Amino acid sequence: xxxxxxxxxxxxxxxxxxxxxxxxxxxxxxxxxxxxxxxxxxxxxxxxxxxxxxxxxxxxxxxxxxxxxxxxxxxxxxxxxxxxxxxxxxxxxxxxxxxxxxxxxxxxxxxxxxxxxxxxxxxxxxxxxxxxxxxxxxxxxxxxxxxxxxxxxxxxxxxxxxxxxxxxxxxxxxxxxxxxxxxxxxxxxxxxxxxxxxxxxxxxxxxxxxxxxxxxxxxxxxxxxxxxxxxxxxxxxxxxxxxxxxxxxxxxxxxxxxxxxxxxxxxxxxxxxxxxxxxxxxxxxxxxxxxxxxxxxxxxxxxxxxxxxxxxxxxxxxxxxxxxxxxxxxxxxxxxxxxxxxxxxxxxxxxxxxxxxxxxxxxxxxxxxxxxxxxxxxxxxxxxxxxxxxxxxxxxxxxxxxxxxxxxxxxxxxxxxxxxxxxxxxxxxxxxxxxxxxxxxxxxxxxxxxxxxxxxxxxxxxxxxxxxxxxxxxxxxxxxxxxxxxxxxxxxxxxxxxx
Amino acid sequence: xxxxxxxxxxxxxxxxxxxxxxxxxxxxxxxxxxxxxxxxxxxxxxxxxxxxxxxxxxxxxxxxxxxxxxxxxxxxxxxxxxxxxxxxxxxxxxxxxxxxxxxxxxxxxxxxxxxxxxxxxxxxxxxxxxxxxxxxxxxxxxxxxxxxxxxxxxxxxxxxxxxxxxxxxxxxxxxxxxxxxxxxxxxxxxxxxxxxxxxxxxxxxxxxxxxxxxxxxxxxxxxxxxxxxxxxxxxxxxxxxxxxxxxxxxxxxxxxxxxxxxxxxxxxxxxxxxxxxxxxxxxxxxxxxxxxxxxxxxxxxxxxxxxxxxxxxxxxxxxxxx
Numbered sequence: 001x002x003x004x005x006x007x008x009x010x011x012x013x014x015x016x017x018x019x020x021x022x023x024x025x026x027x028x029x030x031x032x033x034x035x036x037x038x039x040x041x042x043x044x045x046x047x048x049x050x051x052x053x054x055x056x057x058x059x060x061x062x063x064x065x066x067x068x069x070x071x072x073x074x075x076x077x078x079x080x081x082x083x084x085x086x087x088x089x090x091x092x093x094x095x096x097x098x099x100x101x102x103x104x105x106x107x108x109x110x111x112x113x114x115x116x117x118x119x120x121x122x123x124x125x126x127x128x129x130x131x132x133x134x135x136x137x138x139x140x141x142x143x144x145x146x147x148x149x150x151x152x153x154x155x156x157x158x159x160x161x162x163x164x165x166x167x168x169x170x171x172x173x174x175x176x177x178x179x180x181x182x183x184x185x186x187x188x189x190x191x192x193x194x195x196x197x198x199x200x201x202x203x204x205x206x207x208x209x210x211x212x213x214x215x216x217x218x219x220x221x222x223x224x225x226x227x228x229x230x231x232x233x234x235x236x237x238x239x240x241x242x243x244x245x246x247x248x249x250x251x252x253x254x255x256x257x258x259x260x261x262x263x264x265x266x267x268x269x270x271x272x273x274x275x276x277x278x279x280x281x282x283x284x285x286x287x288x289x290x291x292x293x294x295x296x297x298x299x300x301x302x303x304x305x306x307x308x309x310x311x312x313x314x315x316x317x318x319x320x321x322x323x324x325x326x327x328x329x330x331x332x333x334x335x336x337x338x339x340x341x342x343x344x345x346x347x348x349x350x351x352x353x354x355x356x357x358x359x360x361x362x363x364x365x366x367x368x369x370x371x372x373x374x375x376x377x378x379x380x381x382x383x384x385x386x387x388x389x390x391x392x393x394x395x396x397x398x399x400x401x402x403x404x405x406x407x408x409x410x411x412x413x414x415x416x417x418x419x420x421x422x423x424x425x426x427x428x429x430x431x432x433x434x435x436x437x438x439x440x441x442x443x444x445x446x447x448x449x450x451x452x453x454x455x456x457x458x459x460x461x462x463x464x465x466x467x468x469x470x471x472x473x474x475x476x477x478x479x480x481x482x483x484x485x486x487x488x489x490x491x492x493x494x495x496x497x498x499x
Numbered sequence: 500x501x502x503x504x505x506x507x508x509x510x511x512x513x514x515x516x517x518x519x520x521x522x523x524x525x526x527x528x529x530x531x532x533x534x535x536x537x538x539x540x541x542x543x544x545x546x547x548x549x550x551x552x553x554x555x556x557x558x559x560x561x562x563x564x565x566x567x568x569x570x571x572x573x574x575x576x577x578x579x580x581x582x583x584x585x586x587x588x589x590x591x592x593x594x595x596x597x598x599x600x601x602x603x604x605x606x607x608x609x610x611x612x613x614x615x616x617x618x619x620x621x622x623x624x625x626x627x628x629x630x631x632x633x634x635x636x637x638x639x640x641x642x643x644x645x646x647x648x649x650x651x652x653x654x655x656x657x658x659x660x661x662x663x664x665x666x667x668x669x670x671x672x673x674x675x676x677x678x679x680x681x682x683x684x685x686x687x688x689x690x691x692x693x694x695x696x697x698x699x700x701x702x703x704x705x706x707x708x709x710x711x712x713x714x715x716x717x718x719x720x721x722x723x724x725x726x727x728x729x730x731x732x733x734x735x736x737x738x739x740x741x742x743x744x745x746x747x748x749x750x751x752x753x754x755x756x757x758x759x760x761x762x763x764x765x766x767x768x769x770x771x772x773x774x775x776x777x778x779x780x781x782x783x784x785x786x787x788x789x790x791x792x793x794x795x796x797x798x799x800x801x802x803x804x805x806x807x808x809x810x811x812x813x814x815x816x817x818x819x820x821x
Binding site for chain 2: 018019021022025026028029032033035036040042043070071176185234236238239240241242262263264265266273275277424426428431434435438441442445446449482
């Protein structure tokens with residue numbers, strides 16, 4: 001039993017030692033490297049999928065060791081949890097010692113002051129021990145008089161700052177955990193207009209994540225409609241500003257109102273923030289089928305370059321009275337500013353200065369009834385390869401307002417475009433905790449790096465004949481303090497020079 | 500105005516090069532003269548980081564330099580410092596002109612960022628040399644680092660002036676980028692001094708292979724090491740603040756205060772490595788050279804953050820403009 005206890009105690013001492021902290025810090029730094037080199041699911045899940053496709057043998061093995069989820073992996077967590085345990089184990093006893101030091105008085109002067117790093121003898125002072133103590137107190141030294149000697153200490157803020165810094169680190173960890181448990185986030189693409197409006201429920205999001213202690217009913221109740229979006233660009237195509245206007249309703253908002261927000265100034269509601277991420281164009285296509293029925297669809301296209309050349313699909317699965325193999329879809333390339341000459345491949349400017357839409361028509365079975373999820377931005381390639389979905393005619397270039405009559409007499413019309421934005425809606429209750437903790441951390445850091453712990457003792461020998469008393473002083477700096485010699489000199493001069 | 504900025508960059512690089520050449524000449528002429536005596540002075544004045552108090556050269560020094568060699572050496576040294584000052588002025592002008600041309604602070608892309616960081620480093624160096632004139636003999640190495648980085652900026656990273664992309668258009672731009680620029684510049688000087696310490700320490704231990712031969716003309720290791728520590732200790736809170744300001748800005752711009760974006764991750768790695776350096780220095784069982792190597796590793800992570808992340812990794816921070 002005694003041996004187990006000794007083993008535990010020694011292991012604990014090892015864990016809380018500085019050397020272990022150094023090794024763990026080094027490991028933490030090294031462990032974070034794969035999180036920056038390899039794509040991470042939390043940053044960009046699409047790139048992770050791409051990596052897995054590109055590396056069919058290595059990819060799954062990396063996935064097994066959480067190489068694509070480094071920062072939520074067990075091994076990374078183990079490192080920082082061990083580090084924080086080591087921190088707590090070191091800092092709590094130090095806090096105890098520091099409180100004890102704050103409550104006790106500076107120690108008595110050593111017998112031989114001449115053995116201290118700083119020493120001054122043979123000075124005189126006009127006064128007694130109490131006046132020396134007063135001078136020291138005026139310079140904010142913590143002073144105590146014992147008989148004919150004065151003990152003074154200064155620089156407790158260094159350790160206070162040090163402890164504040166390390167406890168603030170713990171508070172940061174707590175704040176992060178709080179946000180992760182009780183926070184949530186969601187993304188979606190919103191097309192401008194009343195038919196693109198959505199409400200803050202998990203079903204209406206393209207992607208969402210709820211914290212461990214959050215369930216779907218906890219989301220703040222509000223509804224959002226994108227009323228306008230404006231972007232301005234330079235002639236070179238470089239963006240200058242993006243801003244969006246939205247109409248908000250719901251209990252979380254109070255009175256229905258219109259709000260504007262942009263990159264760098266998000267929409268802040270109670271219990272949710274709305275951030276503007278990206279934007280693009282959604283062409284509106286109107287298809288008239290063989291039976292004269294018209295359907296209009298607004299299809300968001302995804303941009304592929306800085307000129308907002310966009311690709312997407314406009315699908316019409318319910319036309320032609322839902323006859324089998326009579327569904328229609330149009331694979332499109334939209335150029336906000338099509339080049340005047342040459343092939344129509346890339347848009348030369350992100351603004352709609354010369355919009356053009358290149359369409360390729362497909363007829364057949366879109367594969368939507370198979371029950372397998374598929375992207376709304378690309379055609380189901382399996383259906384195309386299987387011959388279930390075939391191209392109809394050649395590609396056709398349409399300008400806004402233009403229309404195209406297909407081989408079976410049906411027409412498709414390019415009505416115009418609408419803007420869309422991608423939004424990130426988030427709630428993080430730990431943010432404020434982290435912010436306050438970081439501020440305290442910085443304060444603690446500055447105090448601990450600038451504070452200097454030092455002690456001074458002064459022994460006063462009163463003159464036998466009632467003249468000036470003899471002073472002997474010694475000083476000790478407890479940490480690297482290059483200016484202490486000068487400070488000591490100035491102080492002793494002040495003590496002896498004061499009349 | 501942008502053309503003025505480009506021309507001033509050339510002037511700055513050439514001036515730093517001239518400073519290097521003059522400093523090298525000082526070493527050459529001052530064979531056993533000025534520099535060695537300055538180094539010996541440093542050895543004599545032990546401890547508390549004193550500046551070069553005028554301790555006379557020992558009269559028993561048999562290989563004291565001939566008077567005219569010493570004169571040439573001291574003039575070369577002064578010319579080196581003068582050329583460095585001219586370089587700093589041109590460098591500052593280059594940054595200011597670039598800022599005026601772009602109508603904003605000159606930190607919008609990698610080219611401008613490197614110009615600003617090196618400018619901070621140059622100013623810090625001038626400040627140090629002003630307070631402790633004996634350090635001016637290290638100007639050769641500081642100028643070398645500046646020439647290398649500025650040359651890289653001008654030849655590889657150069658991009659024409661353009662306004663900020665909307666995501667950067669925020670007052671946090673000034674706060675966050677000022678802080679990381681300042682901290683990086685001071686870390687740059689700290690890295691140079693730390694490297695000089697390691698070279699000099701190896702020389703004092705008896706190593707005589709290159710690069711330890713450079714240590715012959717360096718100030719004593721016992722003065723270089725505290726200086727390196729103080730530079731790093733000064734820059735570290737500024738770096739912490741810069742990263743925190745970046746997180747606050749990221750919350751407003753991207754929706755979350757920390758997302759393990761590659762640049763955020765490498766800023767974290769640099770922070771952890773410099774934390775390791777500060778801890779190592781406070782641990783008695785860790786020898787100073789070992790701790791200083793950690794500081795050098797910290798600078799390597801900073802370079803990875805500046806060049807590697809911007810060029811090789813895709814993330815929100817891709818404003819390299821390269």
